Amino acid sequence: MKVHRQKRLGIILFIAAGLSISIALAAYALRQNISLFYTPTQVAEGEVPTGQHFRIGGMVKAGSFQSAQDSLRVEFVTTDYVSDVPIHYEGILPDLFREGQGLVAEGAMDAAGVFQASRVLAKHDENYMSQEVRAALDAAEASEMNSSPLAEQ
Amino acid sequence: MIPELGQFSLILALCLCVILGTLPLIGASRNNLLWMNLARPVTAGVFVFLAISIAILAYAFVQDDFSVQFVQQHSNLLLPTRYKVTAVWGGHEGSFLLWTFMLSGWMLAVSIYSKSMPIDFVARVLGVLGIICFAYILFMLATSNPFDRVVPLSPADGADLNSALQDIGFIIHPPTLYMGYVGFSVVFAFAMAALLSGRLDAAWARWCRPWANTAWAVLTLGIALGSWWAYYELGWGGWWAWDPVENPPLITWLFGTAMIHSLAATEKRGVFKSWTVLLAILAFAGSLLGTFITRSGLLTSVHAFASDPTRGVFILLIFGLAIGFALLLFALRAPLMKSDFGFSLLSREIFLLANNVILVVASASVLLGTLFPMVYQAITDELISIGPPYFNAIFAPLMVLLILLLGVGPICRWKKTSAQYLVMQLGRVALSSVALGVLLPLVVLLKFSVSATIASILASWICLAMLTDLVNKSANKITRLQGLKSLSLSYFGMQIAHFGVAVMLIGAAMTSNFSSEKSVLLASGESIDLGEYVFLFDGMTSVEGPNYIGDEAHIQVLRDGEFVRNLNPQRRLYVASGSPSTEMAIDAGFFRDLFITLGEAKEGGAWSMTIYIKPFIRWVWLGAIFMALGGLTAAGDKRYRRLRRRQEELLAEDLKANLQPAL
Numbered sequence: 063m064k065v066h067r068q069k070r071l072g073i074i075l076f077i078a079a080g081l082s083i084s085i086a087l088a089a090y091a092l093r094q095n096i097s098l099f100y101t102p103t104q105v106a107e108g109e110v111p112t113g114q115h116f117r118i119g120g121m122v123k124a125g126s127f128q129s130a131q132d133s134l135r136v137e138f139v140t141t142d143y144v145s146d147v148p149i150h151y152e153g154i155l156p157d158l159f160r161e162g163q164g165l166v167a168e169g170a171m172d173a174a175g176v177f178q179a180s181r182v183l184a185k186h187d188e189n190y191m192s193q194e195v196r197a198a199l200d201a202a203e204a205s206e207m208n209s210s211p212l213a214e215q
Numbered sequence: 216m217i218p219e220l221g222q223f224s225l226i227l228a229l230c231l232c233v234i235l236g237t238l239p240l241i242g243a244s245r246n247n248l249l250w251m252n253l254a255r256p257v258t259a260g261v262f263v264f265l266a267i268s269i270a271i272l273a274y275a276f277v278q279d280d281f282s283v284q285f286v287q288q289h290s291n292l293l294l295p296t297r298y299k300v301t302a303v304w305g306g307h308e309g310s311f312l313l314w315t316f317m318l319s320g321w322m323l324a325v326s327i328y329s330k331s332m333p334i335d336f337v338a339r340v341l342g343v344l345g346i347i348c349f350a351y352i353l354f355m356l357a358t359s360n361p362f363d364r365v366v367p368l369s370p371a372d373g374a375d376l377n378s379a380l381q382d383i384g385f386i387i388h389p390p391t392l393y394m395g396y397v398g399f400s401v402v403f404a405f406a407m408a409a410l411l412s413g414r415l416d417a418a419w420a421r422w423c424r425p426w427a428n429t430a431w432a433v434l435t436l437g438i439a440l441g442s443w444w445a446y447y448e449l450g451w452g453g454w455w456a457w458d459p460v461e462n463p464p465l466i467t468w469l470f471g472t473a474m475i476h477s478l479a480a481t482e483k484r485g486v487f488k489s490w491t492v493l494l495a496i497l498a499f500a501g502s503l504l505g506t507f508i509t510r511s512g513l514l515t516s517v518h519a520f521a522s523d524p525t526r527g528v529f530i531l532l533i534f535g536l537a538i539g540f541a542l543l544l545f546a547l548r549a550p551l552m553k554s555d556f557g558f559s560l561l562s563r564e565i566f567l568l569a570n571n572v573i574l575v576v577a578s579a580s581v582l583l584g585t586l587f588p589m590v591y592q593a594i595t596d597e598l599i600s601i602g603p604p605y606f607n608a609i610f611a612p613l614m615v616l617l618i619l620l621l622g623v624g625p626i627c628r629w630k631k632t633s634a635q636y637l638v639m640q641l642g643r644v645a646l647s648s649v650a651l652g653v654l655l656p657l658v659v660l661l662k663f664s665v666s667a668t669i670a671s672i673l674a675s676w677i678c679l680a681m682l683t684d685l686v687n688k689s690a691n692k693i694t695r696l697q698g699l700k701s702l703s704l705s706y707f708g709m710q711i712a713h714f715g716v717a718v719m720l721i722g723a724a725m726t727s728n729f730s731s732e733k734s735v736l737l738a739s740g741e742s743i744d745l746g747e748y749v750f751l752f753d754g755m756t757s758v759e760g761p762n763y764i765g766d767e768a769h770i771q772v773l774r775d776g777e778f779v780r781n782l783n784p785q786r787r788l789y790v791a792s793g794s795p796s797t798e799m800a801i802d803a804g805f806f807r808d809l810f811i812t813l814g815e816a817k818e819g820g821a822w823s824m825t826i827y828i829k830p831f832i833r834w835v836w837l838g839a840i841f842m843a844l845g846g847l848t849a850a851g852d853k854r855y856r857r858l859r860r861r862q863e864e865l866l867a868e869d870l871k872a873n874l875q876p877a878l
Contacts, residue, residue, distance in 0.1 A: 069560070072560065073568065076568075076569075076572075077568075077572055080569075080572045080573070080576060081572075081576065084576040084579075084580065084609075084613070087580075087608075087609060087612070088580045088583055088584075088609055091604075091605045091608040091609050092583070092584070092587065092601065092605055094604070094605070094608070095601055095602050095604045095605035095608070096599050096600075096601060097599065097600050097601075097602060098597070098598075098599050099597070099598035099599060099600065117598075117600060129815070129817065130817075131817050131818040131819070131821075132736065132817075133736060134734050134735075134736060134814070134823050152734075153734050153825075154734060154812065154814035154815070154823055154824070154825055155814075155815075157379075157794070157795050157796055157797055158794070158795075197598055
């Protein structure tokens with residue numbers, strides 16, 4: 063029986079060691095790779111330090127889309143109907159990218175206050191909106207409601 | 216009228232599931248043969264009524280019956296017939312009907328191919344599956360009925376099937392994936408039946424193994440098909456994105472992989488019994504989690520269906536009840552099942568255990584990365600996302616470790632192996648795989664990268680260790696051929712699947728290290744160099760399909776000044792929904808893919824496009840095909856049938872002996 067128990071203990075220790083190493087590894091990797099999400103209003107209020115990698119979500123402002131004719135560079139403005147943030151991107155936009163529709167972009171703010179996107183996702187279809195975009199619009203609406211009575215006073 | 220028949224048939228299936236989920240189970244516990252014998256015919260009934268139901272839905276699609284809301288939302292007069300039929304699984308309601316239908320198909324298969332198992336066991340397995348099926352149909356009728364009508368006026372035309380879904384991948388990927396996913400319910404039911412009857416022995420493992428291997432093989436194929444489809448349809452040039460809806464099948468697959476290995480040890484050596492059962496529960500939980508994630512509206516992605524909170528709550532309820540009950544039963548019964556620990560610290564059992572630990576840890580860390588953003592949002596109300604680097608950072612080292620052990624495991628003997636024997640067998644293998652692994656990428660690709668070198672060393676390690684084992688195992692007969700013939704199918708299945716791991720490893724490592732891409736703006740007549748290829752843009756023409764209009768680019772591919780082939784990527788506009796869609800042009804090859812996606816038109820007839828060269832990408836899916844083939848080969852082993860027959864005779868005698876006093 064004793065040998066039996068030792069073996070069982072050995073196996074349990076083996077599993078425990080494996081688990082703790084991997085939990086440590088996972089926690090470390092997780093901390094390195096979380097990217098936060100901000101709304102245009104949060105960005106306009108300067109909540110995001112320059113150079114930090116994050117995601118931004120909002121609607122593509124109608125009439126803001128400009129595309130360079132001699133390169134793949136595109137510029138547009140994303141909005142939550144309170145604040146606007148200009149976005150620059152070099153590359154091919156997703157199929158569902160359109161003015162007046164929701165979008166999520168990954169990248170960082172540069173010194174000039176322009177969001178330099180490394181990836182653009184148009185995460186929506188006709189039926190529903192991306193959770194990020196909806197959250198951005200809801201937040202903007204809520205802040206409108208809070209701020210408008212103050213403006214009247 | 217006809218769609219109502221579909222719904223009626225669904226309700227009948229529900230009623231039959233009530234019978235199936237109660238009487239055979241009670242019969243099994245009270246030894247009532249009549250009630251146990253109900254299981255098979257009632258299962259056939261459930262299958263027939265679900266088949267009628269899904270056939271009627273398909274009929275409504277083909278007939279353009281837009282008074283049915285689901286048809287109206289996912290079809291259109293102009294939609295080609297093959298997509299009309301397959302649009303059945305183009306949305307939440309219909310795809311759930313397919314899912315449930317698949318379950319009834321597995322149930323029917325169990326009822327047919329179980330002639331050799333004792334009837335009380337079959338009754339329990341089918342009874343548990345009946346309960347699961349009952350929950351699914353109830354969910355459908357209560358929250359997502361595919362036969363709901365648009366009242367009072369039926370629309371003249373439908374909204375069209377999502378343009379990204381109008382593709383061959385959509386015809387084959389969802390049914391295969393669902394079939395694999397749902398197959399794990401069967402293994403779960405086997406595990407539950409074992410817990411209920413208290414019978415968890417080698418015979419149980421033998422009955423269970425072919426089903427587990429088949430479900431695993433089909434899930435492997437389903438995931439690979441999804442990856443292949445995403446690669447050529449979504450046009451981002453990758454084959455795995457660690458997207459929150461891709462992850463649940465992978466989580467299920469990893470648990471399933473651990474389970475089939477632990478099941479092997481349970482069958483051969485009677486060890487890890489309760490662990491195997493726990494893994495069966497976890498794999499099933501993974502499949503329910505996948506359903507919950509895609510159908511609750513928790514996420515937004517290509518796969519996610521439009522959100523409806525009541526559905527999420529309902530699925531969560533099914534999940535909680537099923538897993539809660541299963542774990543309760545496990546906690547009550549598992550201590551009764553004693554496993555042997557009769558093996559030393561260097562034995563095949565230990566390697567299988569290590570395999571299990573690594574796979575479960577990998578699965579848990581994918582689960583963590585998938586659920587963390589959702590939990591974080593629920594607690595702090597802040598949105599975050601976890602990108603591919605997290606998953607890669609965890610997954611890559613775990614896989615390296617797993618593959619190192621994979622080389623040793625099959626060579627190891629059960630119970631006890633001496634370290635000397637292993638060194639003797641594998642010392643040369645290790646040296647030569649390092650040499651081969653370093654040289655091969657240099658010679659073949661004339662390029663060097665650390666991770667590609669590690670990958671090719673590991674792939675050589677798998678293959679050479681496998682060859683050594685084959686040579687050893689076939690040496691005891693007069694000729695090699697006779698030796699090979701004496702090996703079992705399940706042994707070959709294992710080797711084929713492990714070879715698949717090596718192939719996939721090469722594919723994954725080479726594409727992620729040596730791919731090249733370029734986004735360019737080309738006017739007609741201009742060309743661009745990438746790697747050893749020249750891409751010459753010949754201009755555009757208009758194309759028209761049954762339900763779309765579009766532009767097609769003509770691009771000549773040249774290598775060393777010689778013509779290779781034309782590639783014609785398209786940009787389409789689907790008329791009914793007004794949604795644009797890009798069709799990639801791909802030149803698939805054994806050693807590399809050329810891949811072009813079309814962007815947009817600029818002034819002066821220039822077009823933006825992205826060109827990719829993806830070396831060895833086909834190997835990723837080829838590896839998956841080998842794995843699936845291995846799983847199916849092992850499932851087809853004569854041993855299971857032969858032993859079943861012997862078992863049957865024994866049981867027939869057993870049954871006679873048992874019944875006599877009752878009579």
